[in-house]
Amino acid sequence: MISVYLVDDHAMVRAGFCRLLETETDIHVIGEAADGEGAYADDLIKQADVVVTDISMPGEGGFGFMRRLLARDKHAKVLVMSMFDDVAFVRRAMTSGAMGYISKSDDPELMAQAIRMVTAGETWVAPILAQQMMSDLRDNKDNPQDLLTAREFEVFLLLAQGRDVKEIADILHLSPKTVGTHQTRVFNKLAVKTGAELARLAIRLNIISA
Numbered sequence: 001m002i003s004v005y006l007v008d009d010h011a012m013v014r015a016g017f018c019r020l021l022e023t024e025t026d027i028h029v030i031g032e033a034a035d036g037e038g039a040y041a042d043d044l045i046k047q048a049d050v051v052v053t054d055i056s057m058p059g060e061g062g063f064g065f066m067r068r069l070l071a072r073d074k075h076a077k078v079l080v081m082s083m084f085d086d087v088a089f090v091r092r093a094m095t096s097g098a099m100g101y102i103s104k105s106d107d108p109e110l111m112a113q114a115i116r117m118v119t120a121g122e123t124w125v126a127p128i129l130a131q132q133m134m135s136d137l138r139d140n141k142d143n144p145q146d147l148l149t150a151r152e153f154e155v156f157l158l159l160a161q162g163r164d165v166k167e168i169a170d171i172l173h174l175s176p177k178t179v180g181t182h183q184t185r186v187f188n189k190l191a192v193k194t195g196a197e198l199a200r201l202a203i204r205l206n207i208i209s210a
Helices: 011-023 036-041 041-047 061-072 087-095 111-121 126-139 151-162 164-172 178-191 195-204
Strands: 003-008 027-033 052-054 080-084 101-103
Touching: 003 011, 003 041, 003 111, 003 178, 011 101, 011 111, 027 036, 027 041, 027 111, 036 052, 036 061, 052 061, 052 111, 061 080, 061 087, 061 111, 061 151, 080 087, 080 111, 087 101, 087 151, 101 111, 151 164, 151 195, 164 178, 178 195
Parallel strands: 003 027, 003 052, 052 080, 080 101
Antiparallel strands: none
16 A cells, blocks of 8 residues: 655645545555645654655745655655646756656646656656656757756746736745845846846746747
């Protein structure tokens, strides 16, 4: 029996995936938490074969949680489940230590498949995203966004989508002042001066669509 621990700040999302996984005879959800801090403090997580986590959560966020979890247990297996369905986030998740990535917009049936693959020690990425990653590799695309920290990258994507500071603060559960600081760092690191320039860069990098 594969034991799974779910981390997501939306109770409805956790409930939905628990119901989905209950239909699988070889997968059992042993615990859940609304954020990384709560999950890290829960001893049940140490018994999980796979930890399924969101990226955008209150506090340290998914990337910070993954880094802390893997620092404690380098053998922990993490599957990211995110609303962000672009290759840039997949790359960021995998370099942070995740073994798999699934978008919340993917077919729910892929979740069980992903969990089984990650449990077996295999890397798993949703098929459409995997195809996009291979295309980027073939094209040898530069990735200036790799200069950004995990949180700066989240802010970068949301700014490129046209979100303002208050909206981003609400989405990432940060203060507007903190988001403003991240915004300044993003602009400086990517050598852009306006939101329009940032959006054009994101389009060129295929992070958002034109």
